[in-house]
């Protein structure tokens with residue numbers, strides 16, 4: 001029997017997002033941490049989850065104050081910026097955090113602006129919240145022209161601007177001065193809001209501020225001396241800034257589904273309006289708290305992954321390829337006349353990387369030293385005989 005589903009306009013022909021999930025020995029395609037949790041971390045999580053299970057007949061804490069306090073502590077240790085826990089928000093991955101942002105500030109007649117090439121989920125948040133999606137190109141080196149970005153904001157009056165820094169798939173971190181000048185342009189250049197608090201400030205319609213999201217999913221991998229945009233939250237002068245983070249990458253807990261953000265309390269309170277009640281399960285909260293208590297051990301791993309990354313960049317360049325400087329746990333490299341052919345040869349040899357970014361380029365996540373050896377060996381073979 002055939003069925004004619006009343007698919008929402010805009011979803012015709014859309015397919016579910018996701019990289020191929022292939023069961024190969026060396027998986028370097030979705031920027032996971034290659035190291036599984038240590039026995040000590042596993043034991044802490046198991047104990048915490050068993051404890052949480054005793055109360056599973058009850059709904060979890062809706063606004064999870066303990067977890068928000070632990071995340072605030074983690075950010076203070078990681079970046080030196082201490083924020084009140086009421087300025088932290090969390091959800092099932094930073095993907096859901098960013099969806100909350102678009103649910104709260106996007107919608108019909110509203111625009112979300114990003115700078116490409118960038119993370120391929122952004123258009124999906126926009127689509128799913130009926131928000132217009134606009135893009136402007138990054139420069140050839142994948143940085144953003146702050147003046148051009150300011151002009152685009154003044155032209156489009158977006159409700160939300162999302163800047164990935166370090167960017168995926170390029171690894172590029174943005175200087176804080178550029179982010180600050182984009183924040184300045186965003187003030188009073190968002191959509192018109194009906195009453196009161198717009199730039200008019202006198203009870204008449206005026207322009208709201210545009211929310212600027214810095215997606216720092218890879219922040220822990222940034223090179224020494226590269227600051228976090230959290231610093232721009234410290235003195236309270238950027239209440240329209242949200243910095244998103246995740247436990248999926250550096251923290252080695254992609255399977256946990258825990259992403260979070262730091263922002264002003266007003267911005268966080270707007271997100272609390274659109275979240276589903278009890279969106280973070282008691283199991284997730286308990287496991288995340290347990291994992292966070294091991295932060296020192298997890299951060300030690302990150303240093304090793306950063307070194308492997310820099311070794312890979314040097315090696316790729318020594319082969320005559322272009323490899324972009326990366327502040328993340330992946331490297332974008334190329335160009336290849338036929339990148340799909342290289343990708344297929346690698347898969348056939350048991351090494352899975354990602355076809356993403358500018359034409360001719362490939363992206364590989366940083367794995368263990370053994371996995372990196374395999375990648376280098378198989379890439380050489382593919383380049384020679386491909």
Ligand SMILES: *Cc1c(COP(=O)(O)O)cnc(C)c1O
Pocket residue numbers: 031092093094095096119164167168215217245246247248249254258259
């Ligand atoms: C991986 C990634 C995320 C994080 O996704 P989670 O939902 O937290 O797993 C966010 N932004 C970018 C750019 C990413 O690459």
